[in-house]
Amino acid sequence: MxxxxxxxxxxxxxxxxxxxxxxxxxxxxxxxxxxxxxxxxxxxxxxxxxxxxxxxxxxxxxxxxxxxxxxxxxxxxxxxxxxxxxxxxxxxxxxxxxxxxxxxxxxxxxxxxxxxxxxxxxxxxxxxxxxxxxxxxxxxxxxxxxxxxxxxxxxxxxxxxxxxxxxxxxxxxxxxxxxxxxxxxxxxxxxxxxxxxxxxxxxxxxEPDEPECVFESKLSTVVTGLPSKIVAGSTTNFSLRVTNGTDKTLDEVSPYVYFHATDKSGYNVIDDAFHLQWSTAASPAWKNVEKGSRAGSISPLKAGAHADVKLRLKVDAKAPAGDGLAFVAGDYVNDDESCGGNLSTEYDFELLAAGSSVPGDVDDAKPGKTTPQTPDNKPQGSTSTTPLDSANTADSAATGSLASTGSPSALPQFAAAAGAAVALGAVAVFVVRRRKADSAA
CATH class of the missing domain: 1.20.1270 (Substrate Binding Domain Of Dnak; Chain:A; Domain 2)
Structure with missing residues (x-):
């Protein structure tokens, strides 16, 4: 100055x-x-x-x-x-x-x-x-x-x-x-x-020695129904499917979704204009997803099973036109305190100014090119923006129930760290160190 x-x-x-x-x-x-x-x-x-x-x-x-x-x-x-x-x-x-x-x-x-x-x-x-x-x-x-x-x-x-x-x-x-x-x-x-x-x-x-969280490529988090063009002031419904491609049950899985965007200049960050909520058949009331927080919880998720989370995105009407990315990831923690998570997948979309008209056949946002595509993590279901009904949500016996309870005692926050790092300019987080809830408090 x-x-x-x-x-x-x-x-x-x-x-x-x-x-x-x-x-x-x-x-x-x-x-x-x-x-x-x-x-x-x-x-x-x-x-x-x-x-x-x-x-x-x-x-x-x-x-x-x-x-x-x-x-x-x-x-x-x-x-x-x-x-x-x-x-x-x-x-x-x-x-x-x-x-x-x-x-x-x-x-x-x-x-x-x-x-x-x-x-x-x-x-x-x-x-x-x-x-x-x-x-x-x-x-x-x-x-x-x-x-x-x-x-x-x-x-x-x-x-x-x-x-x-x-x-x-x-x-x-x-x-x-x-x-x-x-x-x-x-x-x-x-x-x-x-x-x-x-x-x-x-x-x-x-501090006592603690196990390290590991990168788990077979835990996939895939978004369905997120349009590639979103209008400021609108509300968009889409879904997130979490699939356990491992050969073991994951006792508690936490999906994470973070929206990051800038205006057309590419310099002004407008993340605060995005407000995300989640809902499930087990917990139908919409709940807010705080920045860096999980979007629901799946407990447990059996080997080879999947579970769906309904998501609702509201964008402030005053948000300027720009470009954005939705970062999606997931992590897990088991009863034996082992933990891990996957890399964040990015879905890019265009943010249009309030009042813009969007054709009815807008394509879904696609995962980033660097995201490995396998049969386990390809998008499932239609590209409709309507929320999933209870029939689309896996039951607890086959795939694990979506819990509405509080955070587990030793949540690793793997994907939360990944989303935060990406928002600050990094592209991925491979391994983070799990901290017990009492030591993090």
Whole structure:
């Protein structure tokens, strides 16, 4: 951000520069001293406690915050120092103008002296004594004026040179001071990251070993009935089929759906314009799908079986025209605490402005080209946007029931992490580490 400063503000900023610089170093020193003091207090203990590491991380964070604030203030100072309105810059400009005026005055005095000497030389032999005396006096006066002008020019040149040097020196000093502030931010960030890592490592070490979730390619999540063109302000019904292609029962499966879109510029994200709900025959009331949350739960899903979830998408009428992607994924957690999930599949669609007309034969959104297509995960059923009825929902005996209860005690959130990562620019998440519900709280 560019900061405009008046002359008075620039003067104050220049005076406070040393204070800004000195405000960073003590903060860093305090953080380092705190760590050293804790090390002494530990005595014979090999490792710091989590409480000590938390305190050190807190101090490192404060030192970093102070460094960032000082760097921001220093940026205002250096911008003021480099401005043409800085006091020394104004003084240098005035001195240069005085030197230019003195140079002009000297040129005029030298020219007057040349003219006076020419006039004296041009006097005729018949000139009177008075005329000769007057011409000689004119030459003498011109010589005096020329000498004075030369001295004035030399003085003005020296003054201008000194003023320019002072202005340049001040600017160089301001830039060097700001460079120190930038380095202080880097040092504080390095210290903060080290403190945060030490704390995270200690917390990980203190936690019991947990199994890692695995990538399961045979768990498929396929969307049916999502149109390739969606109008802002409309409501669209479609379905999600989850298929267990493995040779074992998955005790609890959680599907995930995330809508990501931008306007036509490709820069303005409009994800908040999409509102998704889910419903099943077992739980017919529509329930909201929070960002990054699951769209229902299937418990259990037997080997080779599938289950369907009805979905309803509402798009704000004020949403601009643009392009979007629906990210669909699923994960599972078993009673033995094993867990895993699949990669997110993306379905691209075009978002039309409110009031746009859409032909009745719009194609369904298709899965991305990078998504493996197998008989297990090809779209099933029609492309209608009407919700599935209870007959299309697999019963609990054959395929597992769709539970409406709360989250399991150890939900891995595999697909939620995948959807969030994709929304931030990543394309897939292969393996995530499962966290128990109590440790995540």
């Amino acid at each position: 560019k900061i405009r400063r008046t002359l008075a503000t620039a003067v104050v900023a220049a005076v406070t520069t040393p204070v800004v610089l000195l405000s960073v170093t003590p903060a860093l020193a305090d953080a380092n001293a705190a760590v050293a003091a804790q090390a002494q207090q530990r005595g014979e203990r090999d490792k710091p406690s989590i409480e000590e590491l938390e305190e050190a991380a807190e101090k490192a964070q404060k030192a970093y915050d102070d460094a960032v604030a000082a760097e921001k203030a220093g940026r205002a100072v250096v911008e003021a120092a480099l401005s043409d309105d800085a006091p020394l810059a104004v003084a240098a400009k005035a001195a240069r103008e005085e030197a230019a005026d003195a140079a002009t005055a000297k040129e005029n005095a030298d020219s007057a002296l040349v003219d006076a000497r020419a006039a004296l030389a041009a006097l005729p032999e018949t000139a009177t004594a008075e005329e000769k005396a007057a011409a000689e006096k004119a030459v003498a006066d011109a010589e005096t004026a020329a000498t004075s002008a030369e001295e004035a020019k030399a003085t003005a040149d020296a003054k201008a040179a000194a003023a320019v040097d002072a202005s340049d020196d001040a600017r160089v000093a301001a830039v060097r001071a700001y460079s120190k502030l930038q380095n202080a931010v880097k040092e504080a960030l390095t210290a903060k990251e080290a403190a945060d890592k030490a704390l995270a490592d200690a917390r990980d070490e203190a």
